[in-house]
Amino acid sequence: MAHLFRHILLVVLSLTALLSCTPKEQPVRLYEQEKVLMGTVFKFKSAVTSIPEDSVRQSYKEAFREIARLESQLSEWIEESPVSEVTRRAGESPVPITPDILAVTDLAMSISEHTGGAFDCTFLPLGRLWNIRHRKRPPTQDSVTSALKLVNWREVETNRTAMTLFLGKKGMRIGFGGIGKGYAAKQAGLILEKRGITNYIIDAGGDLFVHGNKGGEAWTSGIQNPDQKNNTPVVRFRIKRPCGIATSGGYENYFVWQGKRYHHIIDLKTGWPARGMKSSTVFSVDPAKADAYATAFFILGPKKSLSVVMRDTTAAFILIDSTGTITRSPNLTRFIVE
Secondary structure, three states, X not given: OOOOOOOOOOEEEEEEEEEEOOOOOOOEEEEEEEEEEOOEEEEEEEEEOOXXXXXXXXXXXXXXXXXXXXXXXXXXXXXXXXXXXXXXXXXXXXXXXXXXXXXXXXXXXXXXXXXXXXXXXOOHHHHHHHOHHHOOOOXXXXXXXXXXXXXXXXXXXXXXXXXEEEEOOOOOXXXXXXXXXXXXXXXXXXXXXXXXXXXXXEEEOOEEEEXXXXXXXXXXXXXXXXXXXXXXXXXEEEEOOOEEEEEXXXXXXXXXXXXXXXXXXXXXXXXXXXXXXXXXXXXXXXXHHHHHHXXXXXXXXXXXXXXXXXXXXXXXXXXXXXXXXXXXXXXXXXXXXX
């Protein structure tokens, strides 16, 4: 949940085309390009047959521009963003917002309700308290308790008529790091599709939005066991339909204190790192949902996550718990073939 935005201007402008072909078919060209936005690397890959390279370049340029536009609105790391202003005026007055901020807020509130608050876009006071990258020991229980008092998605108020957003308690903070990249990936994908690019993968820092296929063959991917140092996936699959794929785990961002590992995925009921899971991979027709649910399901575990996807059938999951047991939701076959 701690995928936090920060404004980075590094741009990688290389665009490559790799050719592959089969008899009696037009050559399939794979174009790739990447750029650092929203505090991570966004990578585009598309499989095209008849679209000129210049058109692909222009399409990528427009899609990256859209992600940058959304970052300027949604990032709590950009001082001038409406989201930063909402935090500054928490407990005081509503702040005018854009349709995109309203859409992301509405979706975040819906997922908070579905997950009983396991996902919460007001988590920032707690997330910044833990700040795993700079900590060498856990915070005190008193500081955790104080931060928890400022985390409550039910204190988020939107006014659709006035187009405003308000946090009900002074000291609250709002951040869309756990959902914004998925939303941006979807909007970028819509731009590619309007330009005729319908077979693509958008990689947003490891979370994927997959659409179409590669020369008539399904895009493929897999899930690694966090405890294994080799690159052999424990689950391999082909992707059947357009979907977002997001994975959360506590195996990359963590510190060790007195022999115990503390990772960055915080259980918002306790204020301490969630226990019992190794990784959570979620598939959804909406990549923003996949992004948010991946964090929530890591916290909730298999049983509670299953109850969520029974209500919201637009998402499915593969969960690996701390014992290495793999749990698949019954609706997984809507999205992939293993």
